[in-house]
Amino acid sequence: MTAPQIAKGLAGVYSDTTRISTVVDEMNSLTYYGYPVQELAEFCRFEEVAYLLWHGELPTAEQLKKFEQEERSLRNISPKMLNVLRQFDHAAHPMDTLRTAVSFLGLEDHEVKDISHDGNLKKAIRMLAQIPTIIAADFRLRKGQEPIAPRADLSMSENFFHMYFGTVPQKEVVRCFDASLTFYAEHGFNASTFTARTIISSLSDIYSAVTGAIGSLKGPLHGGANEAVMHMLLDIQEPSKAQAWIDEALSEKKKLVMGFGHRVYKHGDSRVPYMTKYFHDMAKLRNGQKWIEIETILAKTMLEKKNIHPNLDYPVGPAYYLMGFEIPIFTPIFVMSRITGWAAHIIEQLEDNKLMRPLSVYNGVPQRPVQPLAKRKAA
Numbered sequence: 001m002t003a004p005q006i007a008k009g010l011a012g013v014y015s016d017t018t019r020i021s022t023v024v025d026e027m028n029s030l031t032y033y034g035y036p037v038q039e040l041a042e043f044c045r046f047e048e049v050a051y052l053l054w055h056g057e058l059p060t061a062e063q064l065k066k067f068e069q070e071e072r073s074l075r076n077i078s079p080k081m082l083n084v085l086r087q088f089d090h091a092a093h094p095m096d097t098l099r100t101a102v103s104f105l106g107l108e109d110h111e112v113k114d115i116s117h118d119g120n121l122k123k124a125i126r127m128l129a130q131i132p133t134i135i136a137a138d139f140r141l142r143k144g145q146e147p148i149a150p151r152a153d154l155s156m157s158e159n160f161f162h163m164y165f166g167t168v169p170q171k172e173v174v175r176c177f178d179a180s181l182t183f184y185a186e187h188g189f190n191a192s193t194f195t196a197r198t199i200i201s202s203l204s205d206i207y208s209a210v211t212g213a214i215g216s217l218k219g220p221l222h223g224g225a226n227e228a229v230m231h232m233l234l235d236i237q238e239p240s241k242a243q244a245w246i247d248e249a250l251s252e253k254k255k256l257v258m259g260f261g262h263r264v265y266k267h268g269d270s271r272v273p274y275m276t277k278y279f280h281d282m283a284k285l286r287n288g289q290k291w292i293e294i295e296t297i298l299a300k301t302m303l304e305k306k307n308i309h310p311n312l313d314y315p316v317g318p319a320y321y322l323m324g325f326e327i328p329i330f331t332p333i334f335v336m337s338r339i340t341g342w343a344a345h346i347i348e349q350l351e352d353n354k355l356m357r358p359l360s361v362y363n364g365v366p367q368r369p370v371q372p373l374a375k376r377k378a379a
Contacts, residue, residue, distance in 0.1 A: 004361050015194075015356075020053065020344050021186045029270045032186055033057070038274040041179040046156055046337070047071065049182045050128060053344040054121060067125075074129035075150035075159065078108060081130075082137065082147065090142040094135065094332045095218040099211055101134045102127065106207025115205060117347060123206045124343035131339055132156065135332045136163035157181065160336070165324065172285055173323055176278040180316050183271045184334050186341030192216035192223065196342045197349045198356040206346050213342050214335055220258070223338075226330040228258040229317035239293035246301045259314035260302050268309030279315040279322075286322040 007013045021032050030037045032049065033056050040049050044058065051059040051067050059067060084104055088097045105127060106112050111119060137147035148163045157178040158168045168174065187193070196213040200206065217223035236245045249255035262269050283292050295314065302308050320330050 004359070006361060010194075010358075015189065016197075016349075018188065018345070018348060019056070020341070020348060021188050023188070023270065027270075028268070030187065037183060037271060041182040041274060044182070046178050046181040046185070049185055050340040053186055053340045054124065054347070071125055071129045071156070072150075072152040074126050075133055075152070077130050077133050077137065080108065081105070081134070085134065085138050085141055085147075088138070088141075093218070094138060094328045095214060095224075095335075097138050098131070098135060098332050098335060099214040099218075101138070102131070102207060102214060103211045105130065106205060106211075109207070112205050112207060115200070115203065115350060117350075120206050120343065120347050120350070124339070124347075127207075127210065127339050127343070128156075132160045132336050133163060135329065135336065136160060139164060139326070139329060160333075164329075169323070170285070172281055176282050176319055177323060179278050180275060180319065180333075181337040183275050183312055184316075184337035186338070186344065189345075190222070191219075192338065193342055193345050197345050200346045200349050201353055201356045203353070206343065209346050210339065210342055213338075217334060217338065218331060223331045223334045225258055225311070226313040226317045226320070226334065227327050228256070229313050230321050230327050230330070232256075232258050233291055233294055233318060233321075236294050239290055239297065242294045242297040243301070246298050250301070250305055257298065257302060259310055259317065260306075260308045262309075262311045269311045271312045272310050272315060275312060275319070276315040279319040282319045282322045288318065288322045291318040291322070 019033070021030065023030050027036070032040060033052055035052070035058070040052070044052075047068055048058055048064060051064065081101065081104060085097070085101065088100070109123065109126075111122075114120075133147075133150050140147050148166055150159050150163055154162055154168065155174075155178070157174050161168050161174065161177070189197070192213040195216040196209040199209040199212045220228050236242050245255070246257065249257050280292060283289055295310075295318065299310050299314070302310075317330060320333065321327065325333065
């Protein structure tokens, strides 16, 4: 009998079909429902992209207006949720508090068991509206400050800055942030999305699926990489130290070089050049030229010595840092965006569902008899 082939990390394994997104190899371009993500970031606001991921088409002006009105009407969190946030250990990572808060959203929803298409859309837009409020409120409570209520006259990106900082920055900053949300919104069967699809395949609920996805995204090999990138840059600190740092990291392998490599792309992450442009815009506005210089040195060396390209987290980390966000908030911002992709996949999974139940090859000890306690000897 031929031994089964093991695909570690499910690399190269196709578990299902999806119409939501793909990477077009010929163009080296990530597309959402056929639209290149770089064009979506350039010509659409994030709300339009959210609508696209949930409906399969970009909205008309009237459809967008209705969608935005609904999302904006749902931004306030309940007094019970706010009380829960107040009780959290403020030393905990914001991804831990966010994971717990999203689970609490499920407790508050009396229709939690409704996993119909329309029911899940209703829950998805509620999470889209309230996750930014939760993140901002949690941040301010950690600082001993009172949360700032959301405003219904602002876009999602503008409103997040308002709730987080108490002010909305210049349009170039908002534009960079909004583009990052579009780039982060969706990316096929990545680890967190596959987690969400696996959970919902048991006919659980959307909140459970998203809670699990948040747990997966937290890891430094997934969403947490944007935080790790900025910690790496702060460790280097000055462009004059960058070359020695990367040379040591590659020769002695004592330091991790974060923000490089991607399993899907053969010729580099297609989102990176476009997000890098927005990052450079931020650097000009916020006196961040040294981060550009450091990243240029690292990227050049990694390509020359390892033939590895940067991924999206590489420009996003310093861009968020220059916006003024604290590093532990970077991955929760990722959640703000990826809730759109997760919800799209949860809904798609339920359209033609089959319980996720892969096999494994056992390589433990052979079957053996159980010895009574008196006869057992120490191994």
